[in-house]
Amino acid sequence: MAETRRLAPGRLVLASHNAGKLRELSALLAPHGIEVVSAAELDLPEPEETGTTFEENSAIKALAAAEATGLPALADDSGVMIAALGGAPGVYTADWAITPAGRDYAAAMARVAEEAEGSDDRRAAFVSVLALAWPDGHVQHYHGRSDGNWVYPPRGTGGFGYDPIFVPEGDTRTYGEMTPEEKARTNHRARAFARFAQEALKE
Numbered sequence: 527m528a529e530t531r532r533l534a535p536g537r538l539v540l541a542s543h544n545a546g547k548l549r550e551l552s553a554l555l556a557p558h559g560i561e562v563v564s565a566a567e568l569d570l571p572e573p574e575e576t577g578t579t580f581e582e583n584s585a586i587k588a589l590a591a592a593e594a595t596g597l598p599a600l601a602d603d604s605g606v607m608i609a610a611l612g613g614a615p616g617v618y619t620a621d622w623a624i625t626p627a628g629r630d631y632a633a634a635m636a637r638v639a640e641e642a643e644g645s646d647d648r649r650a651a652f653v654s655v656l657a658l659a660w661p662d663g664h665v666q667h668y669h670g671r672s673d674g675n676w677v678y679p680p681r682g683t684g685g686f687g688y689d690p691i692f693v694p695e696g697d698t699r700t701y702g703e704m705t706p707e708e709k710a711r712t713n714h715r716a717r718a719f720a721r722f723a724q725e726a727l728k729e
């Protein structure tokens with residue numbers, strides 16, 4: 527079995543440049559009394575996400591930040607999988623939002639509706655893989671998933687990214703229509719975080 531490490535008290539780098547993720551992960555870490563600094567705040571370069579899986583890409587991001595800072599680092603690689611599209615955009619979820627003028631999530635959500643037109647299969651799932659990396663190259667992964675359905679047009683202004691088109695199982699509202707606390711009850715990142723907390727933060 528691979529070695530399982532716990533985080534020692536001290537600073538942790540959040541290896542993300544996504545403000546929405548940073549808000550969610552900071553809120554989840556707050557009760558644990560860990561001092562958090564983000565890759566965005568430290569002006570660390572955004573590594574190229576050259577992997578073909580969430581595991582590979584989260585490790586690339588966490589290792590780059592851990593090696594650059596000499597501190598443990600936590601990264602999230604995530605995406606939405608649309609059943610009618612055979613699981614796309616999946617690992618390429620962020621790429622669907624890239625335009626010459628920057629990220630355009632309204633266009634990315636419209637593309638989901640366009641490409642899935644004609645299918646009545648509305649199933650969708652968000653997936654998050656967290657990677658916790660140390661400067662010596664050790665990495666631990668934690669998985670979380672939120673099953674639900676996609677809707678179009680988008681609803682709500684909360685959250686970020688594809689939240690306005692995703693309705694989690696057991697609810698009728700999109701993540702865009704929820705408060706951060708409500709989204710945290712079922713979302714993929716919070717579920718992956720719970721596993722991370724149980725294994726890597728337990729006293």
Ligand SMILES: O=c1nc[nH]c2c1ncn2[C@H]1C[C@H](O)[C@@H](COP(=O)(O)OP(=O)(O)OP(=O)(O)O)O1
Pocket residue numbers: 541542543544547575587602603604605606619620621623652685686687688689701713715
């Ligand atoms: O809870 C979520 N609610 C809505 N959308 C979400 C969520 N979670 C991931 N997503 C979308 C955003 C991005 O289009 C892609 C992740 O791509 P991903 O490369 O992991 O993140 P990113 O480039 O935004 O930030 P970074 O790599 O710096 O952490 O999935």
Ligand SMILES: [Mg+2]
Pocket residue numbers: 575620
């Ligand atoms: Mg990214």
